[in-house]
Amino acid sequence: MTQKFDFHVTATDGAARTGAIHTPRGEIRTPAFMPVGTAATVKAMLPENVRATGADILLGNTYHLMLRPTAERVDRLGGLHRFMNWDRPILTDSGGFQVMSLAALRKLTEEGVRFKSHIDGSSHFLTPERSMEIQRLLGSDIVMCFDECPALPATDAEVAKSMQLSMRWAQRSRDAFGDRPGHALFGIQQGGVTRELREESAVALRAIGFDGYAIGGLAVGEGQEAMFGVLDYAPGMLPEDKPRYLMGVGKPDDIVGAVERGVDMMDCVLPSRSGRTGQAFTRRGVVNLRNARHMDDPRPLDEDCTCPACRSYSRAYLHHVLRSQEIIASMLLTWHNLHYYQELMAGLRGAISEGNLSGFVGAFHAQRAEGDIEPL
Amino acid sequence: MTQKFDFHVTATDGAARTGAIHTPRGEIRTPAFMPVGTAATVKAMLPENVRATGADILLGNTYHLMLRPTAERVDRLGGLHRFMNWDRPILTDSGGFQVMSLAALRKLTEEGVRFKSHIDGSSHFLTPERSMEIQRLLGSDIVMCFDECPALPATDAEVAKSMQLSMRWAQRSRDAFGDRPGHALFGIQQGGVTRELREESAVALRAIGFDGYAIGGLAVGEGQEAMFGVLDYAPGMLPEDKPRYLMGVGKPDDIVGAVERGVDMMDCVLPSRSGRTGQAFTRRGVVNLRNARHMDDPRPLDEDCTCPACRSYSRAYLHHVLRSQEIIASMLLTWHNLHYYQELMAGLRGAISEGNLSGFVGAFHAQRAEGDIEPL
Numbered sequence: 001m002t003q004k005f006d007f008h009v010t011a012t013d014g015a016a017r018t019g020a021i022h023t024p025r026g027e028i029r030t031p032a033f034m035p036v037g038t039a040a041t042v043k044a045m046l047p048e049n050v051r052a053t054g055a056d057i058l059l060g061n062t063y064h065l066m067l068r069p070t071a072e073r074v075d076r077l078g079g080l081h082r083f084m085n086w087d088r089p090i091l092t093d094s095g096g097f098q099v100m101s102l103a104a105l106r107k108l109t110e111e112g113v114r115f116k117s118h119i120d121g122s123s124h125f126l127t128p129e130r131s132m133e134i135q136r137l138l139g140s141d142i143v144m145c146f147d148e149c150p151a152l153p154a155t156d157a158e159v160a161k162s163m164q165l166s167m168r169w170a171q172r173s174r175d176a177f178g179d180r181p182g183h184a185l186f187g188i189q190q191g192g193v194t195r196e197l198r199e200e201s202a203v204a205l206r207a208i209g210f211d212g213y214a215i216g217g218l219a220v221g222e223g224q225e226a227m228f229g230v231l232d233y234a235p236g237m238l239p240e241d242k243p244r245y246l247m248g249v250g251k252p253d254d255i256v257g258a259v260e261r262g263v264d265m266m267d268c269v270l271p272s273r274s275g276r277t278g279q280a281f282t283r284r285g286v287v288n289l290r291n292a293r294h295m296d297d298p299r300p301l302d303e304d305c306t307c308p309a310c311r312s313y314s315r316a317y318l319h320h321v322l323r324s325q326e327i328i329a330s331m332l333l334t335w336h337n338l339h340y341y342q343e344l345m346a347g348l349r350g351a352i353s354e355g356n357l358s359g360f361v362g363a364f365h366a367q368r369a370e371g372d373i374e375p376l
Numbered sequence: 377m378t379q380k381f382d383f384h385v386t387a388t389d390g391a392a393r394t395g396a397i398h399t400p401r402g403e404i405r406t407p408a409f410m411p412v413g414t415a416a417t418v419k420a421m422l423p424e425n426v427r428a429t430g431a432d433i434l435l436g437n438t439y440h441l442m443l444r445p446t447a448e449r450v451d452r453l454g455g456l457h458r459f460m461n462w463d464r465p466i467l468t469d470s471g472g473f474q475v476m477s478l479a480a481l482r483k484l485t486e487e488g489v490r491f492k493s494h495i496d497g498s499s500h501f502l503t504p505e506r507s508m509e510i511q512r513l514l515g516s517d518i519v520m521c522f523d524e525c526p527a528l529p530a531t532d533a534e535v536a537k538s539m540q541l542s543m544r545w546a547q548r549s550r551d552a553f554g555d556r557p558g559h560a561l562f563g564i565q566q567g568g569v570t571r572e573l574r575e576e577s578a579v580a581l582r583a584i585g586f587d588g589y590a591i592g593g594l595a596v597g598e599g600q601e602a603m604f605g606v607l608d609y610a611p612g613m614l615p616e617d618k619p620r621y622l623m624g625v626g627k628p629d630d631i632v633g634a635v636e637r638g639v640d641m642m643d644c645v646l647p648s649r650s651g652r653t654g655q656a657f658t659r660r661g662v663v664n665l666r667n668a669r670h671m672d673d674p675r676p677l678d679e680d681c682t683c684p685a686c687r688s689y690s691r692a693y694l695h696h697v698l699r700s701q702e703i704i705a706s707m708l709l710t711w712h713n714l715h716y717y718q719e720l721m722a723g724l725r726g727a728i729s730e731g732n733l734s735g736f737v738g739a740f741h742a743q744r745a746e747g748d749i750e751p752l
Contacts, residue, residue, distance in 0.1 A: 040696065044703040046684065069671070069696045077674055077692050085688040295445070298453055308422065312461040316453050320416065320445045327420040327706055 005141075005184040005211055007243050007264075011353045015235065015262040018352040021212075021243055023141050024182040025081070026088045028056040030243060031259045031352075033345045034091060034267040035338055039064045040074075040084040043272050044330040045338070047086040053307075053335065054342030057089040057142075059267040062134050063098035066124070067117045071137035079139030091142035091267070093247070094131045094173075094188075097149050097216075108148065110165070128172035140183070144214065145173035147188045152221050159192040159217075160200075166190045166216075167204040174208050184211035186245060192217055193226050195233060202237035213238040214245040215263070219254070228257050235262035252281055252344055253368075256361055259348050271341045275334030278322045280309075282340065283367045287315075289333070294319040307339035308332065381517075381560040381587055383619050383640075387729045391611065391638040394728040397588075397619055399517050400558040401457070402464045404432040406619060407635045407728075409721045410467060410643040411714055415440045416450075416460040419648050420706040421714070423462040429683075429711065430718030433465040433518075435643040438510050439474035442500070443493045447513035455515030467518035467643070469623070470507045470549075470564075473525050473592075484524065486541070504548035516559070518588065521549035523564045525593050535568035535593075536576075542566045542592075543580040550584050560587035562621060568593055569602050571609060578613035588619040591639070595624040604633050611638035628657055628720055629744075632737055635724050647717045651710030654698045656685075658716065659743045663691075665709070670695040683715035684708065 007030075009019040021028040035042045035050055037058045042050050050058065060080055065071060069083075077083050080090055099106055099113050106115035112127030131146035147166040150158055170187050177185045187205035191197030205213060215234050218227045227249075235244050245265035246258050255266055271281065278290040282302040287294075289301070297315035305311075309318065309332035321329040344364075351360030383406075385395040397404040411418045411426055414437045418426050426434065436456055441447060445459075453459050456466055475482055475489050482491035488503030507522035523542040526534055546563050553561045563586035567573030581589060591610050594603045603625075611620050621641035622634050631642055647657065654666040658678040663670075665677070673691035681687075685694065685708035697705040720740075727736030 039700045039702060040693070041702045041704045044707075046704065046707065068700060069692070073672060073692070076672065077690060083690070083693055083696075085693075296449060296452065314453060314459070316445070316449070317416070317459055317461075320459075324415045324444060326415060326417045327703055328417045328422065330703055331420075331422065331707070 003182050005182055007212070007241065009241075011355070013352045013355050013357040014260065016260050016348075016352050016357050017262060017264065018349045019264075021089075023089045023184075025090075025141055026056065028089055028265075029345075029349060030264040031255075031345055031348055032056055032265045033255065033341050034059045034265065035272065035341075036061070036267055036269045037084065037086070037090075038269075039068070040080060042334075042338075044276065044327070044334045045272070047084060049335060050086075050338060051088065053338040054346060055088075055338065057091060058086055060090050060092045060138065060140065061098060062092050062095035062131060062138070065092075065138060066095060066126075066134050067119050067122075071134040075137040075139070081139055089141040090139070091186075091245075091265075092135045092138055092140035092144065094144040094146040095126050095134070096131070096147045097247075099126055100149050100151065110168075112146075113148075128169045129176040132173055132176040136180070142184045142186060142212065143177060144186050145170045145188050145210075147190060147216060149190065149217050149220065150192070154192065156192075156194055156197070159190075159194060160197055163190040163192075163197050163201050167201060170205060171208055174210070186210055186212040186214050186243075188214040188216040188247070189234060189238065190217045193222055193230050195230075198230065198234050199237055202234075206239060210242070212243040212245060212265075214247050216247050218246065219248040219250055219268075224254060224257070227254070228261065231258055231261040231263065252341070253365075255341075255344065256348065256364055259352075260357065260361060271337035272334045275337045276330045278318075278329070278333065280318075280333055280340075281337050283364075284370055285368045289315060289318045290322050291319075301336060302340075305336065305339065305343075307336045309336040379558050381558060383588070383617065385617075387731070389728045389731050389733040390636065392635050392724075392728050392733050393638065393640065394725045395640075397465075399465045399560075401466075401517055402432065404465055404641075405721075405725060406640040407631075407721055407724055408432055408641045409631065409717050410435045410641065411648060411717075412437070412643055412645045413460065413462070413466075414645075415444070416456060418710075418714075420652065420703070420710045421648070423460060425711060426462075426714060427464065429714040430722060431714065433467060434462055436466050436468045436514065436516065437474060438468050438471035438507060438514070441468075441514060442471060442502075442510050443495050443498075447510040451513040451515070457515055465517040466515070467562075467621075467641075468511045468514055468516035468520065470520040470522040471502050471510070472507070472523045473623075475502055476525050476527065486544075488522075489524075504545045505552040508549055508552040512556070518560045518562060519553060520562050520590065521546045521564050521586075523566060523592060525566065525596065526568070528597050530568065532568075532570055532573070535566075535570060536573055539566040539568075539573055539577050543577060546581060547584055550586070562586055562588040562590050562619075564590040564592040564623070565610060565614065566593045569598055569606050571606075574606065574610050575613055578610075582615060586618070588621060588641075589614040590621040590623050592623050594622065595626055595630070595644075600630060600633070603630070604637065607634055607637040607639065628717070629741075631717075631720065632724065632740055635728075636733065636737060647713035648710045651708075651713045652706045654694075654705065654709065656694075656709055656716075657713050659740075660746055661744045665691060665694045666698050667695075677712060678716075681712065681715065681719075683712045685712040
């Protein structure tokens with residue numbers, strides 16, 4: 001594992017770019033969508049099937065894994081890749097975001113965050129140093145800085161104070177990470193929807209220096225318009241020669257808009273979570289398969305999709321197994337949604353390579369307006 | 377579908393026999409274990425993976441399917457095979473057994489059984505004629521007679537009365553089934569654990585004439601010893617040139633004992649249901665993966681098993697995903713259990729072919745006594 005972590009842009013189209021991140025565990029084609037494998041599994045999927053949809057990299061959650069099975073146990077068992085049977089790159093978040101969402105169960109200081117486990121109530125203390133240690137024990141390929149994401153709504157002063165704490169934690173994360181060839185550490189830009197704070201954060205991160213830069217603190221309830229507003233300028237504040245990762249995004253049209261604005265990586269639970277509740281993403285919009293109108297429909301979910309759910313089953317069957325709460329419903333619809341997301345990413349990469357992103361995006365929106373759409 | 381339904385025994389060893397049932401939808405190697413696909417899915421499995429474990433035939437439940445999605449709907453959608461994406465043989469039960477287990481919700485008459493749906497409380501009337509119609513609408517390859525299975529404990533008089541009703545219903549089932557080339561109708565022997573009643577039932581069924589004969593009313597709480605007691609004589613009462621199907625059996629040692637006594641087909645929810653609760657069947661007995669002793673165990677569930685769960689995951693991982701209630705736990709352990717069952721059937725078939733059943737059975741019991749066993 002002495003091979004270099006490296007990023008190359010091979011083509012651009014407007015602010016958008018396509019390329020690849022090279023890691024010792026394999027290439028990540030960008031723009032990349034990372035399925036979320038919270039507790040060492042992408043829910044309802046075998047990892048070989050996640051790979052078959054076209055995923056180059058998974059995301060694992062530090063918060064969940066540190067509590068169960070614990071980072072030390074994963075390390076003793078040979079690391080997260082071996083544990084969950086995924087030999088390609090894994091990015092782990094820092095635990096910060098999940099801990100912040102515990103609200104009443106946590107206490108924040110300059111040093112870090114003390115919190116109680118949602119599983120057994122046990123007490124834990126997460127700091128930049130401990131987050132780096134956990135992510136090292138997990139064997140993560142792309143490690144995220146430990147940061148704070150303020151709860152919304154927040155005043156500019158609160159967002160600034162939180163961002164400045166995150167920047168101090170970014171330096172501590174960088175110091176604690178050390179020199180680990182083949183492994184990458186990403187900084188996380190904060191600053192809410194305020195341009196000056198985003199700039200201040202970017203300057204601080206660039207001064208420290210990272211292998212990649214995440215745009216944090218978005219997709220937390222501010223709405224697509226406000227998010228795109230930030231994405232109109234935030235990626236340009238970050239180094240052009242490093243990957244830019246938009247955390248926790250999003251719906252298909254969020255992803256398209258983010259890629260148009262220069263984002264290289266994204267992750268979201270939406271395709272897997274929606275799959276479990278019966279919402280399927282298609283080129284013509286969202287299809288809610290729990291709806292009774294599918295009860296007698298012999299057509300596939302999406303006639304042009306080649307995933308197993310669309311190839312071998314009717315809407316009527318998918319409706320039936322959803323209503324019957326059968327596990328195969330989660331399996332098939334998660335597979336379909338991940339397949340759709342990866343196909344969307346492949347389409348975006350191809351369009352950027354061919355200098356036809358605006359044509360691709362136009363067709364994307366036109367198809368969704370055509371019909372058979374149920375709004376999410 | 378004009379091809380014949382046919383059964384050939386190719387080798388015997390004591391009372392045990394091996395051979396194949398030929399159907400227009402493919403061959404069923406016997407002795408055969410049929411995984412149960414209650415609601416048009418073998419829970420937590422894709423049908424292609426059920427096939428990969430070695431299953432030649434699935435069982436579907438008339439009771440569940442008639443209530444949801446309904447037999448008429450399955451028929452309109454092209455039949456159960458197409459609906460659930462399984463193109464090989466399907467055996468459907470008659471609905472009788474499940475209806476009987478509703479107890480307070482049903483009313484039995486000479487004509488049939490009136491009952492209320494456990495899903496929505498709606499009223500239904502199941503008769504031999506209606507059961508034949510439902511199984512035809514589903515497109516079942518092997519149709520079971522509509523019968524009554526008395527609740528235990530029951531007196532000899534009660535068992536006799538119930539059996540005689542079932543024999544009248546067997547005649548009505550035969551009449552209603554008609555002539556359907558390529559499709560088979562199986563009679564069901566009743567009579568509890570009383571030899572004279574089993575004989576009376578066998579005589580009645582042989583007089584009617586069926587394509588195969590099931591041994592019903594066992595595995596309902598009488599215990600293995602009593603069940604084997606019946607199996608010491610019951611198969612011999614049935615035609616030698618037709619398949620004999622022991623319904624609802626069973627644990628691995630039940631299956632071995634039944635095959636030794638001349639049974640050709642079996643079905644049971646045990647491998648799939650146990651998989652979902654963390655119980656894994658292995659050659660060395662049952663392993664309960666929820667047990668904390670597996671928490672740090674890097675070994676596979678069964679070192680000699682080639683199923684995906686054993687090939688790619690540690691006991692520690694399986695324990696983790698079970699404790700975390702992740703769907704992949706059900707997926708992997710159901711796959712393992714079905715793989716184990718089919719491997720057991722293949723072993724039994726091979727041993728009978730080679731005239732070495734007693735050697736195989738001896739090794740089967742010796743391995744289970746070796747250790748790493750947790751009793752079921």
